[in-house]
Amino acid sequence: MIECPFCIAEIDDDALACRHCTRDLTNQVYILRKVADLQRAVADLTSRLAAADSLATTAPPKIEPERSAPKGTAIAVDVADLAGLALGPTALLIGAHYLFALHLGLHPVALLFATLLIPLPFGFLAIARTKRGLIYWGAAFLIASFVSVIVMGVSTYWSVRLSAEFVPGMEAFMSPLPQTKAGWLQDFHYALSVFFSFTTGMLLAVLYLRARLPDHPKNAFLKSNFAFIGRSLVTVLSPPTIERLSRYATSVTTIATTGGAIYFGIGKL
Known part of the structure; x- marks a missing residue:
């Protein structure tokens, strides 16, 4: 029509x-x-x-499923990270102990500075460059700290045993491990000094990500780590103390771990 x-x-x-x-x-x-x-x-x-x-x-949006890395690849990445960021500084600390204390005979203050400075960048890189968080790396660095101190004691023992100044019979007065409570306590404090230096590096990475990369996806993950640690501290600290610390938690903890590293390191001198 x-x-x-x-x-x-x-x-x-x-x-x-x-x-x-x-x-x-x-x-x-x-x-x-x-x-x-x-x-x-x-x-x-x-x-x-x-x-x-x-x-x-009306049609629902099509969401592509996330493709996670194969399990074998993830394990290989974790092993590589542990080898580089935990075993690496352990080897450097042992090497610094041998070089400064045994080979060159420098003042213990030189070894203290090495103890404070070597772990810092590795703690920073562990948080800034990997997918793992504070709890994972805290446990790894705690083990690395104690292993470093134990191997330092063993290396000192064998260095003396193999030196030209060694007199037969001196082994009765020597041991690769501490034989007294005071000796174990001294090594414990020294390991804490190394661990606190690692922790300072990790917390500096947290501050860096918050200040320079506020949209970085790892910030939310690190926030959950702090929440877990905070819930664990509730049973130890009073609520008013937690409230005061929570305002500047990362900065306060960074200062505290730096002070702890110096304090326990001086105790080794």
Whole structure:
């Protein structure tokens, strides 16, 4: 059906005259047919667009599943991180002990500075460059600290045993491990000094991520670590103390661990 251009009444597509107003449509019928075709095409496109919009608003978004790394690859990455960031500083600490204390015979203050400085960058990199958090690396560095101190004592024992100044019979007065409570306590304090230096590096990385990379995805993970540690401290500290510490928790803890590293390191002198 088309519309008469004179009376706007609907007439047949093939009509040559309007049956309502009796006007001759011979010259207009071709144009009227094209207009009718265009109107039908527009109506069809409009309905299709409406249908497409309704599907876009009702269909759930397609979420691609996350592709996690193969288990073997994740384990290999963890082993590589542990080897580089935990065993690496352990070897450097033992080497510094041998070089400064046994080979060069430097003042113990030189070894104290090495003890404070060597673990710092490794603690920083462990948090800033890996996917693991404070609890994981804290446990790894705690083990590395005690292993370092024990191996230092063993290396001192064998260095003396193999030296030219060793006199037969001196082994009765020597031992690779402490033989008294005071000796074990001294080594314990020394290991704490190394561990606190690692911890200071980790906390400096936390402060760096918060200040320079606030949108870094690891910030949320580290926040959950602090929440776990905070819940553990509830049974030890009073609520007012926790409230005061929570305001500047990371900065206060960084200062405290630095002081602890220095204090327990001096105890070894």
